[in-house]
Amino acid sequence: MKTVNSRRTIRKYSRKIVPENLLRTLLEQAERTPTMGNLQLYSVVITHDTAMKAKLAPPHFNQPMVEGAPVVLTFCADFRRTTLWAENRKAAPGYDNFLSFLNAATDALLYCQTFCNLAEEEGLGTCFLGTTLYNPRAIIEVLQLPRLVMPVATITLGWPDEHPAQPDRLPVDSLVHDETYCDYTPDRIDRFYAEKENLEANRHFVELNGKETLAQVFTDLRYTKRDNEAMSAGLLDALRQQGFL
């Protein structure tokens, strides 16, 4: 795990393939991650096929990693397998509800992160695509996900063909609270965000986008209220369609 200290997201991959047995071994080792009642409420869809990657690209806003990576992994919250198991064992399952979705999403995300930590220890590079939650219905259709299966995370995977700079992170004091939540005064906000705001790259980014502050780049361009509200509606629709709401 010492590799975690030098971790960076990898978006460019070499042509070298990821051996199938390595991929399976890592997916199997990651199963040691804690899971609700040992039910393992997750599934992973592996995309190798070029045509399938081309279909997955648009829901991921055509980020070039999807078609450029040797492997794309879609991690799904999955209560279907457990539900079918119950139905085949004279048991009446009750997992078509919101709590069960979050239980399964938790299992899937924890599993995904252990997988990434293991893969990076092997020298593989990963990129986490947050876009999975933006267009879930399109991904559901491409991967043919049935009721009680919901995609929650996508990873592109391959051998690194770049060595980008490590991004900044907030000081640990900014995210740790002792005993109760210690709210953020303007002073503390200034202190915690100073390093990030003063980085040359971020100053340049603000200027490039014609904004006054770095926060405005996020609120006005990258993650806007309008987009978030539209995508929230789509996400809730997808949860209804998959039987979780």
Place this chain on the structure above:
Amino acid sequence: MKTVNSRRTIRKYSRKIVPENLLRTLLEQAERTPTMGNLQLYSVVITHDTAMKAKLAPPHFNQPMVEGAPVVLTFCADFRRTTLWAENRKAAPGYDNFLSFLNAATDALLYCQTFCNLAEEEGLGTCFLGTTLYNPRAIIEVLQLPRLVMPVATITLGWPDEHPAQPDRLPVDSLVHDETYCDYTPDRIDRFYAEKENLEANRHFVELNGKETLAQVFTDLRYTKRDNEAMSAGLLDALRQQGFL
């Protein structure tokens, strides 16, 4: 990460304290986990205080780990810090919606899992408490979590004082799908669940509970439709209260 292969959940801890600098170092190293737009949409509330543990125990169904562990960590989806940052920088945040909750929950869960993987490499034991999602409103009150902060995971942490058997896991083939979702036929269900169902401990567990199948122990006793539906309502209420719905 080779420790992952021998991982087990630890519910009994020795009296040895977890050094504060080790805890901080692990929380800081875990910050290398990917995060949406490098916003780090999470917070961690550290509980050391005995009286605070006693208050946290009931929402966690009085599982003895809460009061028995030297440290309890509550990982929260947190859009409050980012929102305050924006408000202090002439930017108009729009993160009081469902997508933003899931974005922040994703960040918090990935971060939590890297933290656990790192802690276990140091020889620490952890227990993941799924109960966080069952009684979020009580936890919110105890930890004084403000609007746009939602608890999503709790970990008890300490030096192991037990060495339990490793639980079974499903064969990796049961959770991996190539290119599209390969649905589960009764035959495949039988094959994938055979090992679990035939374990001596699980057979005994079924008998002890007066049930006919292992699945019935889950559907009728551990995770019932009725409980899931009641707790789903409470969870949605908590999300509304915290401003995410």
